[in-house]
Amino acid sequence: MQATPINPWNWSLNLGYSQAVSVVGASRQVICSGQTSVNGEGAPQHPGDMRAQIALSLDNLEAVLKAAGMDFSSVIRLGVYATDVDEALKNFDLFGARFGPVNNTPPMTLLGVTRLAMPSLMFEIEATAAD
Template sequence: MTLSRIRINPWQWSVAMGFNQAELVEGATRVLVCSGQTAMSAEGTPQHPGDMAAQVAMSLDNVEAVLAGAGMTLSNVVQMNIYTTDVDGFFAASGSMVERFDRAGVMPASTLLGISRLAFPELMVELEATAVA
């Protein structure tokens, strides 16, 4: 059986924001559940304090590194949880993330949560992905 992804959007407003309400996945043989990825260096040091756009980009870079470790890419992501200490700042900086998912040809189901802080106070965003292949 080949992998199929069916977009479920009873309402269309989320499509304009770059995500589906749900995705029905059939034929998957592997599921990767990623821990939250942040703007952390390979040495475990927070990067880009105060720069939401740079943190979003690096967090997504780190998601891609984890995916690559499992032989996957952004095109395999079916769900993304986004945690941020600044929802408005995230919306202003999220265009690059939407563009990267557009290039991958997917709009994963997503949840955005505003929180008071992350594990390190310098961090403003954390991305948690589920991918299938």
Template structure:
């Protein structure tokens, strides 16, 4: 599989996403359900803490990827749903550092929503990965 990043404007890189990622030669595509800040039994964690919730959601996403024989480097698309866009931007520096360290090269859409499945949840991360 080959990936080619397309960025006619470079401002998005500072926000941790690419304008487009072209994928050729892929054999498998994995569509991941939205991952949230829940423990292994599905109980919400870190109420009120956007940064902690985002990191646990990424932990959960990486677990799903690992079970499929993939890693963050295979992700080409993230959709992030949040009940608090400003709090998400407040957590973005920490998230950007982690994503840069672990190989995420993604396109991304951030959407503000009224609520998620459980009222305690502040964000949900949905991914598409290819290998």
């Protein structure tokens, strides 16, 4: 698979995402459900701590990708939901720490929501990956 970022402007690269990605030659797509800050039994973790919730959500996404034989370099789209967009954006360096080493800036949408499935959750991330 060849994923080519499309960026008519560079400003989004400074925020860690591309405007679009052209995917050629993908033989498989994996669509991941929203990953949140829950442990292996599905119990919410880190109430009130956006940074810790983002970190665990990314850990959980990484585990799902690994189970599919993929990693963050395979991600071609992200959907992000946060109950406090400003607080989430303060912690987006965590995305750079995960996606930067694999040189991937997938297209991303960040939406503010009033709540998630479990009231103590503040952050959720879904992904589409391809190889």
